[in-house]
Amino acid sequence: MAVQFETIPEELSWTDSWKLWFWSSCRSCLPTGCLGWAHTQRLSTGFLRQVSQIGHLGQEAPDSAPNTGIWGEASRFGWLGGRHEFINDLVAAQWPYISDWFDETMRTNCEPALQSVMPAGITICFGDKCSLGTKPAQLQSIIASKYCEDPLEESTTIRLDAQLNYVGDSHVDVTCTVGSLVLTQLQVTGEIVIELVRLQKNPPWFSGVRIYFSNRPKIDLVVQTEVLGLNANFEFIKQKLVTALGDVIAGQAVLPNRFCLPIGDAISEVDLRMPTPQGVLRLVVLEARDLPDPGRSHWHNVLRPLLGSRGVPEGPDVHPFVEAAIGAQVQRTDTVNGSLSPKWEYGNCFDFVVDDIKRQGVEFTVHDSDTSTFKWKADVLGHGGSKLSALLEGQRTENHQPATWLRLATGPGKYIPAGQLRVRAEWRPLSPGGTAIYVHPAAGPPRGLWSIGPGNQSEWVLVADVLSATALPGDSNGQKHRVTLSLLWEGVETGQQSTTGLATAASPLALGEHMISTMNLRPEIGEVLRKFPERIYALWRAKVPMDQRAEKLERGYLFPKAQKTELISQVCISSPRGGYQPMFADAVWNSTCHLLLDSISKMTLRLAVSQHGASLPVGVAVYALDQLLEAPGWRFEGLLPLRRVGKVPIDPTDASAALEVRLRLHQLESPP
Known part of the structure; x- marks a missing residue:
């Protein structure tokens, strides 16, 4: 329950009033260690003015501003102009606390995950310095829209879609059994969403803030290594670290997960973090063809589809399976032994609960499960993916659900062809709660x-x-x-x-x-x-x-x-x-x-x-x-x-x- 501990004098400016109100009524259920929100009293006055402007705009939208139904096509706010730049002001003001959160997250979440995939006898931990640096992230191509989240309450939420292309001056010391590493130039690329949830008529004009990625962002970094005084290639550790960091981000801020800040009591923390999903997407993985053989050369794999029967027969050491990921949700097929053109008859049908059918995508990764004997064999045979809307488009015809072939790729930048994957998909939205579709x-x-x-x-x-x-x-x-x-x-x-x-x-x-x-x-x-x-x-x-x-x-x-x-x-x-x-x-x-x-x-x-x-x-x-x-x-x-x-x-x-x-x-x- 929020408690107002101080009456706001009428003679204060709106900015000062918003600041006092915000910090006297912030909910006590804020998650521990989340970006240092308890310290945001130091936010710049410019940021608060921007919040003031966005709040007034939420009230004073002209009659010509179009409305949308729930989960409908969000209307673009041309009348917002460039005032939503307050988001970058917020990021800059919060950057020292974001860096502290990054340090804590790396040590408490990434370090155990990284240690769990290390070979026996190899220990790894982060050193004294674990910082994002001083260069804050900047959001680009911000598009503002609005939608009605709960038609029963007729509440409006402002949504800001932006592109994050972050290349920072991070510095992370890593110590392992055989030497030390320095991780620099952390890169995070993806589409980020910031929502001002349930606009109100009184300060601070909205009930909470959501921040999340609709899809997993792309992560990369530079590894500088020194082992026994000699430079060494730690590509293995880099890959595992990127994967561990990606999993941590997915677990906190990739749909269906969201980083949230409740403000006041107009919305519960659970409703803010987990609004009702849109529906269920069913995926069926049918088959793959022309997968690369990890035990053979790159040129052999490139030419093998052209050689046909003249190519070297498939070896028995390839045991592919497929991981399908929508946001932070991941499911996998069974393993097919000894085939570069596997077909899945069972264990290949998955149902995903989806939050944003128009913006989310599905990523497929074909793995080779047999990598323990030969360490040089690649674990990943190929990557592919598609937007859910594109995958579903035109698939449903009368009494028939045609399949789609997706191209797979591998290597740096995922430019090297790695075969194809055949899948089917079907979408079913949720009915409103309490509404029966069937007679009984x-x-x-x-x-x-x-x-x-x-x-x-x-x-x-x-x-x-x-x-x-x-x-x-x-x-x-x-x-x-x-x-x-x-x-x-x-x-x-x-x-x-x-x-x-x-x-x-x-x-x-x-x-x-x-x-x-x-x-x-x-x-x-x-x-x-x-x-x-x-x-x-x-x-x-x-x-x-x-x-x-x-x-x-x-x-x-x-x-x-x-x-x-x-x-x-x-x-x-x-x-x-x-x-x-x-x-x-x-x-x-x-x-x-x-x-x-x-x-x-x-x-x-x-x-x-x-x-x-x-x-x-x-x-x-x-x-x-x-x-x-x-x-x-x-x-x-x-x-x-x-x-x-x-x-x-x-x-x-x-x-x-x-x-x-x-x-x-x-x-x-x-x-x-």
Whole structure:
């Protein structure tokens, strides 16, 4: 809950008012370490003026400015002129904090990922210097548009599409077992989107900011190496580092993932980060032909399609499989052994939940799975891809779904021909929540709605928002937890699963104190709140609700009526996470998972909360999906009881844990 701690004097300029309002009402749920947003008080006055202009423009659009329907073609804002340059002002002002975030991300995410792919006996870590440098990124070719994100609320979102062509003066020291490296000139190229979400009539004029790439950006860098005093070729490490860095960016800011900044309480953090997707794209990988043989020369592979039967027969050491990627989602086919023209009969049909069918693309990578024996063999045989809209264009005809041949390429710049890949694709948009496409939806969908692949699979999309868990056992304090979602049909696992990220459990007062610290309050206000733990607890419980019985028990434990030398509540606040065992612990994920269902009847959603590395879950919650069809708009939001696994409840604390979730059900429309 946002709290306004200071009244804004009327005589202040609009810029000063916006600045005061922004920092007094920023939500406390900002993710830790996200670009140093808590320090953005130092933003230039010029940036705030630009925000002022964009906000007023959001209100004062002329009547001639066209409107768009939800997910429709966004209209271009010619009347915005060049005023959206405030985005580059923001990037420049934030660059020191972005560099700090880069340092933390490289050490906490990239370094373990890089170490995991190193050969046995080789260790690698980042050195003292890990910086993006002083040259900020600049966005080019910015196009502004607007769309209605939620027709029920008639809210408007401004969208800025821009091209990022960043070549910086970064410097990263890398130390490994056999020598040292210096990484410079980081290059990031891609189409980036910045959205000012749900415009308002009052400052700061919008409810939140989203930043993301529709597709994975291209990443490159320069590696300067010195091993035992001699220059060496570390192309292997460079490739792995580029891949690891790309995966980190994809996990945070490539659809369906978005980097988000909530402002105020007009929109929840989950809605800001994960708006409702547009639909499901089905891909079927059929076959490839004329793939290069990694065990032979480049010229042999170039001439082999021309030689035909006179060429050297295909060797048995090639075992191709295909990875298909849409945004940050990646799926792979089975492996076909010993063929440079493989065909896939099974394990080749994939369903992707898509957020932007017009701007997203699909990338195919053909790999050779047999690279362990001969290290010089290439892991990647070829790359190919297409925009989803181009792939779907003209594919659907009457009762027939023709396939498309895509060209594959390899080598630097991907200019060397590497064969072709044959695929099929089909698109089905989501229906609005609570709208039935079939006469009797509970009975399950009829067969044959998909033209390709299994006709009666993936007819529904369940959007599950896992928000928080409360009243976890006290010994969970300081431990990392995740939630695994799985589908059961008549109590039997269907194999459909999705998992949230990790969240550290802590006492509610420790989490509340952290919430207060991220609100960027004046020091004296923070000190006053810390002297009254009951207020911190009330603020936290307003944000993260729990079962009433559990809250009564917890309040009696934290704030006993009998005076003690040192209240337990003060110990919870002053002790580091994991340094004190409270009665209960909370964990917050604010994570969204998508599950595809064939039907709803007799289906149950199982949510298991488990500690990282543990074999048994801490607790399990279940929800019968038949109930969603009876709920308004096919939605449920509330607390689900968490049943302790392997333990019979013998006191109230054993049966008070709960999981806060929000479930939304959507049926797929017929293919257009």
